[in-house]
Structure formats: C-alpha cells, structure tokens
Amino acid sequence: MALRHAVLAALLDEELSGYQLTKAFGLGVANFWHAQPQQLYAELTRLEQDGLVTGREVIQDTRPNKRLFRVTDAGLAELERFTALTAKPSFIRDDLMVKVQAADHVDTGTLIAQLAERSTFAEAKIGVLDGLLRTMRGDRTEEEFLRHGERIGPYLTCLRGLAFERGNRDWCERAATVLRERQGAHDRQ
Amino acid sequence: MALRHAVLAALLDEELSGYQLTKAFGLGVANFWHAQPQQLYAELTRLEQDGLVTGREVIQDTRPNKRLFRVTDAGLAELERFTALTAKPSFIRDDLMVKVQAADHVDTGTLIAQLAERSTFAEAKIGVLDGLLRTMRGDRTEEEFLRHGERIGPYLTCLRGLAFERGNRDWCERAATVLRERQGAHDRQ
DNA sequence: CATGGCTATTCATATTCATGACTAGCATGA
DNA sequence: TCATGCTAGTCATGAATATGAATAGCCATG
Numbered sequence: 001m002a003l004r005h006a007v008l009a010a011l012l013d014e015e016l017s018g019y020q021l022t023k024a025f026g027l028g029v030a031n032f033w034h035a036q037p038q039q040l041y042a043e044l045t046r047l048e049q050d051g052l053v054t055g056r057e058v059i060q061d062t063r064p065n066k067r068l069f070r071v072t073d074a075g076l077a078e079l080e081r082f083t084a085l086t087a088k089p090s091f092i093r094d095d096l097m098v099k100v101q102a103a104d105h106v107d108t109g110t111l112i113a114q115l116a117e118r119s120t121f122a123e124a125k126i127g128v129l130d131g132l133l134r135t136m137r138g139d140r141t142e143e144e145f146l147r148h149g150e151r152i153g154p155y156l157t158c159l160r161g162l163a164f165e166r167g168n169r170d171w172c173e174r175a176a177t178v179l180r181e182r183q184g185a186h187d188r189q
Numbered sequence: 190m191a192l193r194h195a196v197l198a199a200l201l202d203e204e205l206s207g208y209q210l211t212k213a214f215g216l217g218v219a220n221f222w223h224a225q226p227q228q229l230y231a232e233l234t235r236l237e238q239d240g241l242v243t244g245r246e247v248i249q250d251t252r253p254n255k256r257l258f259r260v261t262d263a264g265l266a267e268l269e270r271f272t273a274l275t276a277k278p279s280f281i282r283d284d285l286m287v288k289v290q291a292a293d294h295v296d297t298g299t300l301i302a303q304l305a306e307r308s309t310f311a312e313a314k315i316g317v318l319d320g321l322l323r324t325m326r327g328d329r330t331e332e333e334f335l336r337h338g339e340r341i342g343p344y345l346t347c348l349r350g351l352a353f354e355r356g357n358r359d360w361c362e363r364a365a366t367v368l369r370e371r372q373g374a375h376d377r378q
Numbered sequence: 379c380a381t382g383g384c385t386a387t388t389c390a391t392a393t394t395c396a397t398g399a400c401t402a403g404c405a406t407g408a
Numbered sequence: 409t410c411a412t413g414c415t416a417g418t419c420a421t422g423a424a425t426a427t428g429a430a431t432a433g434c435c436a437t438g
Contacts (some may be wrong), residue, residue: 001394002282002284002287002394005284005287005288005291005393006287006290008308009287009288009290009292010290010435012259012290012291012293012294013293017415017416017417017418018416018417019415019417022416022417031281031286032281032283032287032289032290033280033282033283033286033287034280034395035395035396036395036396036417037416037417038395038396038417038419039316039394039395039396040378041416041417041418042388042418043304054308060415060416062403062404062405063403063404063405063414063416064402064403064404064415064416064417065416066338066415066416066417067290067417069414076294076295076350077340079291079294079295080296082287082288083288083291083295083296083299083300084296085304086216086286086303086306087283087285087288087307088284088305089307089310090281090283090284090285090286090357091222091223092220092221092279092349092350092353093195093222093223093279094221094222094276095191095194095276095277095279096276097220097221097222097279097346097349098191098194098195098198098221098222098271098280099194099198099271099272099276099344100221100342100345100346100349101195101198101199101221101342101346102194102198102268102341102342103203103341103342103345104202104266104339104340105201105265105268105340105342106269106272107272107273107342108271108273113399114275114276116273117275117361118274118276118278121278121317127197130374139271142284146367146371147367147370147371147374151293152292152293152367152371153289153290153291153293153294153378154290154391155290156289156290156360156363156364156367157286157289157290158287159265159360159364160281160286160356160360161281163356163360164281164353164356167349167352167353167356170352171345171348171349174348175345177350178335178336178341178345181336182335182336182341185336190423190424191424192425193425206385206386207386207387208385208386208387211386211387224425224426225425225427226386226387227387227388227389227425227427228424228425228426230386230387231388235417249385249386251433251434252384252385252386252433252434253385253387253432253433253434254386254388255385255386255387256386256387294409321412328390
C-alpha cells in the first residue's frame with residue numbers, strides 16, 4: 001500500500017502517462033521511490049478503479065496513443081490520510097552493504113571493484129540530481145526558492161536523494177581505500 | 190535471493206540462534222539489511238537444507254532450547270560467488286519521502302510532526318551506532334583500527350549506517366524548518 | 379498473585395515486488 | 409536497408425517480504 005501513494009505523489013504536479021511514470025520511477029528521477037513498469041501500469045489501473053486518479057486518452061498519429069492520468073479529489077484525500085499515518089522507519093537495503101559486511105571473508109579485489117563501480121554510479125546520479133535542483137530553483141538561490149517557491153516538495157526529496165548519493169560515493173571511496181591499503185600492507189608481508 | 194546472503198554475512202563472525210538473529214535484524218543493529226523474524230527462521234531452515242549453514246542444539250533448563258547456527262565452507266563459497274555478481278544500485282524507499290514529495294498539497298502540521306519524529310528516531314540510532322563503533326574499535330583510533338583490525342566489515346557497514354542516519358536527521362530538520370517558516374509566513378498574510 | 383514481557387520458534391496466508399515474454403509502429407544511424 | 413531503439417503498453421508467473429496468530433515456560437513489577 002505504499003507504491004499507491006508514491007504514484008499519487010508523483011502525479012500531483014503534472015499529468016503523466018504510464019510510460020512517463022515508468023521513466024520517472026526507473027532509475028533517474030525517482031528519489032523517493034523506485035518501481036518496475038509493470039507495477040506502475042498495474043497500480044494505475046487499480047488507482048483508476050478506486051477513483052483516486054482519472055485517465056484521459058490522447059490520440060497521437062505518429063506514435064501509439066497514450067493515457068494521461070491526474071489525481072482526483074478522492075486521491076488527494078487518500079494522500080492526506082496516508083500522511084497522517086505514522087511512517088515506519090526506513091532502512092538501507094543494499095547488496096553491496098552485505099558484501100562489505102563479509103569483507104574479511106571474501107575476495108578483496110572483487111569488492112574494491114564493486115565499490116568503485118558504485119561510486120561512479122553515485123557520482124553520475126549526483127550530477128543528474130544537481131541539474132534537477134538547478135532547474136527547479138531557476139535563478140533563485142536555494143534559500144530564496146525554499147522560502148517562496150510554490151512546489152518545494154519535489155525539491156526537498158531531491159535534496160535528500162542528493163545527500164544520499166553523496167553519502168554513497170564518500171563511503172564507497174573510503175571503504176575502497178581502506179581495503180586497498182590493507183591489501184597492500186598484507187602483500188608486502 | 191538477497192536475505193540469504195545477508196544472513197550468511199551476519200553469521201560469519203559469530204554463532205547465533207534464530208532469535209539472536211531476529212534481534213540483530215530487527216531495528217537495532219541491522220545496518221545493512223532488515224527482516225522479520227519469520228523470514229529469518231524460514232531462511233535459516235532453507236540455508237541448512239542447502240548445507241550453507243549448520244545448526245547445533247543447545248539445551249537450556251531455565252529457558253527454551255535453541256539452535257546456534259554457523260556458516261559452512263559451502264556457505265562461504267556461496268557468499269564469494271554472490272560478491273562477484275554485480276550489485277544493483279540501492280534506492281531509498283521511504284514513506285516519509287513520499288509524504289514530503291506531496292508537501293505542497295497536504296497538511297503541513299502533520300508533516301512537520303512526522304519529520305520531527307523521524308529526526309528523533311534517527312538521533313537515537315546515531316547514538317546506538319556510535320556506541321557500536323566505539324566498542325568495535327576499543328581504545329584504538331578509527332584510522333588505527335581500520336588499518337590493522339581484523340574484522341572491519343561490520344565496522345564499515347556501521348559507518349555507512351551512521352552516515353545514513355545523520356543524513357536522515359539533518360534532512361528532517363532542514364525540511365521541517367523550511368515548512369515551519371513557510372507556514373509562519375503564510376499565517377501572517 | 380495477576381499481568382505483562384522476554385526467550386524461542388513455527389505455521390499459514392496475504393501482499394508486494396520483480397522477471398520474462400510479447401505486440402507494433404515509427405525513427406535513427408550504419 | 410537492416411538492425412537497433414524508442415514509445416506505449418499488456419499478460420502471466422515467480423520470488424520475496426510482510427502480517428497474523430499460536431505455544432509455553434520463566435521472570436519481574438506492581
């Protein structure tokens with residue numbers, strides 16, 4: 001019952017097609033949730049059945065027709081209800097962390113490679129998020145924007161995403177460095 | 190196929206019972222994964238069937254008997270294999286983020302309250318993790334420990350958990366402040 | 379001396395999430 | 409012009425995760 005609300009939240013500011021949603025939830029922009037296309041289409045039909053979103057067909061001639069969805073009043077009420085519920089704490093759930101937990105028992109080289117890869121990925125995402133934030137706030141400073149802008153929700157979640165990816169990058173680099181140095185020290189003995 | 194490896198990684202350094210595992214995976218110590226008791230017991234039986242862990246019964250008179258598990262050579266090999274696979278990127282998946290994404294459309298007071306609650310929770314966890322790190326490194330400095338300590342895997346994941354919770358706390362405070370100030374500015378008009 | 383909480387675990391079921399396979403037309407580049 | 413990739417979606421199935429409910433004796437607190 002959480003993907004529901006993520007979809008609703010994503011549709012608040014703009015009408016989107018299922019396909020556009022999948023792009024947002026894919027790897028790029030989804031700073032607050034992540035889901036597969038099939039889940040999204042399924043959720044959209046369910047949401048429409050429950051009257052929380054409405055879709056309207058848009059006929060296109062050069063490309064397949066599509067359906068654009070927007071949140072209804074009932075949908076907004078549902079989001080409001082959801083917001084009032086106490087959120088359960090969020091946990092990191094990460095393959096890479098599992099591997100690092102086992103660092104003292106598995107091959108160091110492989111681990112270092114994985115950490116480097118993840119670090120690169122994080123760096124790339126930092127760039128994307130930075131760009132997004134810039135676009136959202138335009139020529140205003142962050143302070144200015146957060147004080148007087150109209151749609152700060154997406155900006156705030158983006159900020160969290162950015163901090164998270166920075167954390168990822170820094171930690172990966174640190175861990176890789178530590179492992180590399182230990183490897184070196186061990187080799188020399 | 191991920192909980193498997195999380196369990197294996199958790200059992201690497203010490204023999205644990207299912208119950209102890211549930212404690213570790215509950216809310217406290219699980220910096221790299223999180224799971225329900227039932228999942229863990231189920232996974233342990235599967236792991237034992239597959240020969241990746243072995244359990245030995247410990248008879249207790251004042252409390253119920255228990256089974257302590259440790260990783261077998263096959264289990265270690267499986268972890269090694271897993272480590273070599275490319276890890277998929279990790280995403281934040283958080284109810285609270287969804288709510289903040291919708292910040293411009295839902296009740297601000299509720300949101301601020303939730304952010305405050307989460308911040309407190311994060312602060313508490315920071316304390317716990319700090320203590321854990323301190324215990325692990327003993328009287329050595331972090332640098333010292335990471336260079337020459339024997340079991341640095343758990344330490345490294347703990348570091349990531351700590352940074353993550355700090356990120357949570359800081360972001361919650363920031364977001365709450367922003368929302369509070371906007372609320373004030375709006376009220377005065 | 380009753381109440382609730384902790385150890386220690388199991389069974390069954392429900393919900394959610396992920397994977398693979400498929401359609402079909404248009405556009406773009408080699 | 410052949411192959412690849414993008415838009416726009418659907419169907420079916422499988423794996424992972426979460427939830428609810430039980431058992432049963434011990435220990436501490438009021």
